[in-house]
Amino acid sequence: MTQPFEPLIIGFTCNWCSYRAADMAGMSRLKYPPNVRLIRLMCSGRLDPEFIVRAFAGGADGVLVSGCHPGECHYLEQNFKALRRFMLLRLTLAQFGIEPQRLKLLWASAAEGVRFARECTAFVEQLRALGPLDWPGMVAERNGHHAVSQALPAEEVQA
Amino acid sequence: MTANGKPKFAMYWAASCGGCEISVLNIGDKILLVDEVFDVVFWPVAADFKYDDVRGYPDGYIDLCLFNGAIRNSENEEMAHLLRRKSKVLVAFGSCAYEGCIPALSNLTDRASTLRAAFLDGPSVDNPSGILPQTVTTVPEGEIHIPAFYHTVKALDQVVAVDYTVPGCPPEPHQIWAVLEAVIGALKEGQPLPPRGAILGAGTVAVCDECPLEKDVKSIDRFFRPQELVPEPGICLLEQGLVCMGPATRSGCGALCPQVGMGCRGCYGPANDVVDQGARMVTALASVMSAGKTGDNEAELERRLEQILAGIPDPAGTFYRFSMAHSLLHRARTGGGNGKDQAQ
Numbered sequence: 001m002t003q004p005f006e007p008l009i010i011g012f013t014c015n016w017c018s019y020r021a022a023d024m025a026g027m028s029r030l031k032y033p034p035n036v037r038l039i040r041l042m043c044s045g046r047l048d049p050e051f052i053v054r055a056f057a058g059g060a061d062g063v064l065v066s067g068c069h070p071g072e073c074h075y076l077e078q079n080f081k082a083l084r085r086f087m088l089l090r091l092t093l094a095q096f097g098i099e100p101q102r103l104k105l106l107w108a109s110a111a112e113g114v115r116f117a118r119e120c121t122a123f124v125e126q127l128r129a130l131g132p133l134d135w136p137g138m139v140a141e142r143n144g145h146h147a148v149s150q151a152l153p154a155e156e157v158q159a
Numbered sequence: 160m161t162a163n164g165k166p167k168f169a170m171y172w173a174a175s176c177g178g179c180e181i182s183v184l185n186i187g188d189k190i191l192l193v194d195e196v197f198d199v200v201f202w203p204v205a206a207d208f209k210y211d212d213v214r215g216y217p218d219g220y221i222d223l224c225l226f227n228g229a230i231r232n233s234e235n236e237e238m239a240h241l242l243r244r245k246s247k248v249l250v251a252f253g254s255c256a257y258e259g260c261i262p263a264l265s266n267l268t269d270r271a272s273t274l275r276a277a278f279l280d281g282p283s284v285d286n287p288s289g290i291l292p293q294t295v296t297t298v299p300e301g302e303i304h305i306p307a308f309y310h311t312v313k314a315l316d317q318v319v320a321v322d323y324t325v326p327g328c329p330p331e332p333h334q335i336w337a338v339l340e341a342v343i344g345a346l347k348e349g350q351p352l353p354p355r356g357a358i359l360g361a362g363t364v365a366v367c368d369e370c371p372l373e374k375d376v377k378s379i380d381r382f383f384r385p386q387e388l389v390p391e392p393g394i395c396l397l398e399q400g401l402v403c404m405g406p407a408t409r410s411g412c413g414a415l416c417p418q419v420g421m422g423c424r425g426c427y428g429p430a431n432d433v434v435d436q437g438a439r440m441v442t443a444l445a446s447v448m449s450a451g452k453t454g455d456n457e458a459e460l461e462r463r464l465e466q467i468l469a470g471i472p473d474p475a476g477t478f479y480r481f482s483m484a485h486s487l488l489h490r491a492r493t494g495g496g497n498g499k500d501q502a503q
Contacts, residue, residue, distance in 0.1 A: 050438035050487070057487040070460070071453040080451030080460075087464050088474065089441045095267060095475035097492030135488065142269070142310040144489045145317040 007127035010055040011036040011064035011120075014044045016074040017109050018066035024113030032117040033124040036064060043067065045078025049089045052103070056093070057135050062102045062127045064120070069107040079107070101126055102133065166222035166346045168197035169213075170252075171242055172204060173228030173235035174262040174312065179253040180204045180227070182329035186336045196343050197223070201242075210238070213245055221245050223342055225252040225325075229262045229484060230313040234306035243319040248342070248352075250359075254328035256315040258428050259484025261328075263312040264476055266483050266490035270310045314484040323353065325360045328426035328481060331412050334360035361411030363431040366423050370405055370414035374398065378449035382470030390420045397422070397447050400470075402477060407439035426481050435487045437478035444471070 013019040019040045025032065041047055044067025052063045065086055073079040083105065090100050104123050108116045172180065184190060200221060201208045224246035230236050243249050254260035265273045278284060278291050296303045315321055325338055338360040344350040353359060362369065377398040390396055396403040396417055403422030405414070409430045416423050429436040450463045471477060479486050 048438065049441040050435045053435050053438045053487045057489070070451075070455065070457060077452060080455075081445055083451060083460070084445035084448050084464060085441050087461070088445055088468055088471075089438070091468055091471075092437060092441060092474040092478060095473075095491065096488050133492075135492070138492050139311070139489050142490060143313075144266075144311040145313050 007061035017068035020110035021108035044082035169201035174231030175228030406443035
């Protein structure tokens with residue numbers, strides 16, 4: 001029997017709203033799939049697009065970006081910056097063959113535990129339908145390489 | 160060193176355009192000094208040496224090998240291994256060898272699409288019987304072999320260990336000279352070589368840091384393509400709506416392009432504090448766009464942003480124009496199509 005595909009999701013939450021929404025979901029003992037690995041940042045505006053790219057490059061099937069609702073950012077308007085980055089990065093990644101549905105943006109206030117759990121469940125289902133991404137495997141299969149170790153093989157001559 | 164006692168110099172091109180070689184000649188009459196100091200033992204573009212000559216050299220025979228060009232096919236890869244074995248100091252010279260450069264843009268698609276574009280679909284191609292290159296072809300006289308064409312273009316350091324890297328497309332002549340001077344100093348006067356793995360002939364900060372254009376923390380409402388706007392002189396191009404890779408790109412060129420009204424292309428690769436040049440550009444552009452403030456209607460804002468972003472028709476090709484092979488993602492996941500179509 002084959003195991004059902006369990007997507008691996010990296011979720012970035014902000015300290016002030018969305019992480020607390022996740023906390024609320026936990027404290028309320030809401031059940032939702034355990035596929036999302038949360039990383040707490042101070043603000044969604046702290047999220048360097050590189051983190052998202054790194055998550056996919058490292059084997060994530062989806063990435064969740066979560067922050068305060070627009071207008072409620074603890075740092076005034078940084079979540080708007082997060083939104084602009086998110087939209088541009090999603091376009092860029094589509095050209096790499098990463099479907100836009102693998103990226104999810106979720107605004108959640110500290111009180112929205114139920115919403116957080118519901119949206120995570122929906123995202124997991126969405127990724128299950130899309131199937132695995134397996135970026136490292138794809139790159140290797142297509143003859144791509146990461147940098148070779150800086151230690152020289154024995155037969156090569158040192159300067 | 161052999162009879163004449165001069166250190167041995169080699170320069171090779173793999174998947175490249177030849178611009179790096181021209182750039183070396185652009186160091187002007189100092190090229191005579193290179194000839195005076197070095198004994199050229201392999202340089203296909205300038206002198207008649209064969210691969211077999213190189214195979215015949217003892218290991219470590221070449222003191223300095225400037226390797227330009229990306230690894231696109233099995234011949235490139237074979238030469239990379241051969242020259243690594245024969246060279247004491249192997250330099251990834253220029254953007255192709257360093258990070259893939261323009262050849263690696265084909266990592267957004269796959270082998271079949273690249274061959275189709277080059278041999279079938281090109282507007283100037285006349286190939287009625289649809290002949291594509293084959294690794295092995297049988298003719299009456301026997302079998303003919305040509306190098307195998309790869310799916311993925313790689314940088315030199317993804318194939319062999321590299322001692323130094325000189326970025327740029329092509330490297331600026333004064334920077335090339337600085338590097339050659341350092342090597343000559345080490346060879347003739349025993350000065351210490353830079354630490355292994357160093358990026359030579361370039362700065363460490365972003366192009367913006369050496370760009371004289373005035374920056375004013377101004378945000379923009381739309382992007383322009385280069386042909387749509389004659390920029391105001393003296394003012395930051397990004398703040399006028401032209402995509403300029405300056406914030407994500409390593410300094411060292413002297414910000415030549417922005418100063419003549421053309422946004423930085425990004426050819427020196429990511430700056431010291433940047434890993435993924437494209438991701439950093441996403442950050443930089445998101446910061447310069449005006450849309451989005453408290454009270455905005457969310458759906459309306461998303462539409463507005465989509466409109467603005469439509470002004471960048473090829474984000475992946477723009478942000479990773481030079482660094483595709485070295486980017487975190489390395490290549491696109493393709494289903495035989497052209498990556499560009501998938502953005503829409």
